[in-house]
Amino acid sequence: MAERAIQLYTAPTPNGWKVSVMLEELGLPYEARLVNLLANEQKQPEFLKLNPNGRIPVIVDPGGPNGALVLFESGAILLYLAEKTGRLLPKDPAARLLAIQWLMFQMGGVGPMMGQANVFFRYLPEKIPTAIARYQNECRRLFEVLDTRLAEAEWLAGDEYSIADIANWCWVRTYKWSGVAVEGLPNLRRWLDAMKERPACQKGITVPIDMSNPGDDARKDEDFATAARTMVQR
CATH class of the missing domain: 3.40.30.10 (Glutaredoxin)
Structure with missing residues (x-):
């Protein structure tokens, strides 16, 4: 069946x-x-x-x-x-906890901070420079934390690709949209490039419709901004 x-x-x-x-x-x-x-x-x-x-x-x-x-x-x-x-979460207890730790890092840090950066940098009609700088700087700090971790291991949980990489990548890859630079972060860039080459990552970011590269395509950017602005207002 x-x-x-x-x-x-x-x-x-x-x-x-x-x-x-x-x-x-x-x-x-x-x-x-x-x-x-x-x-x-x-x-x-x-x-x-x-x-x-x-x-x-x-x-x-x-x-x-x-x-x-x-x-x-x-x-x-x-x-x-x-x-x-039974996949994409290490079976070794220590590595499993590492994966969950870095998943929570995204859930409690990267996602909320990049979301706030987007609100103040992209969506609100009035620009508040101190708020924009506050969230963009915090995003950059979190990126530096990831860069430090990725200097120690190929993937966030160590030798195994995991849900931690998926969760963080889906946010970090939109750094241009948040107005945050990744220059000077070679380990993060290496990881971003490795993730981008995975067929599942390429396909997954076109679901349910393809607005996959915010920050690179003006028409898609406007659609993306309109949708996100609607969520902020409601």
Whole structure:
């Protein structure tokens, strides 16, 4: 009997890409469903039944541990999929904890700080230089932490590629959009280049639609900014 596809409710944002890249890496059957942020679909009753917080991504896995499983929060989804398949999370206890540590580094640091940098640098109509500098500087500091770690190991959890790399890459790769430089960070650049070459990463950032290079394409930039600005205002 064929495995039933996971339903992925998502939009073209770093948090959404984290899950689509993961699913591509695992080769699990899935169907991506675009949540139209501009139409405020994430706040509609049918979506709020899946995630009462009104945010993407969400998965519905018909092959969950006790039947159909609904799961939100991108970090929780990455952990679930890794445990479901026994992949992309090291089995060695110390390496496993390293992977979870660097996943939480993204969830609690890189994502929120880059998100705030985007708000003040890109989305708000009034420019507040001190706020822009505060968040861009913090993003750069976090990038330096990653660079230091990547001087010690090929991947964030050590010798094994893991969910920690997926989570951090989907945010860090948008550094241009946040107005943060990566010059002088050779280990981070090496890692960014290595991630970019992975077929699953290339595919995952085009799901559910291709707005994959914010900061490089003016038309896509405007679409990306409009969607993100809508989320900020709501």
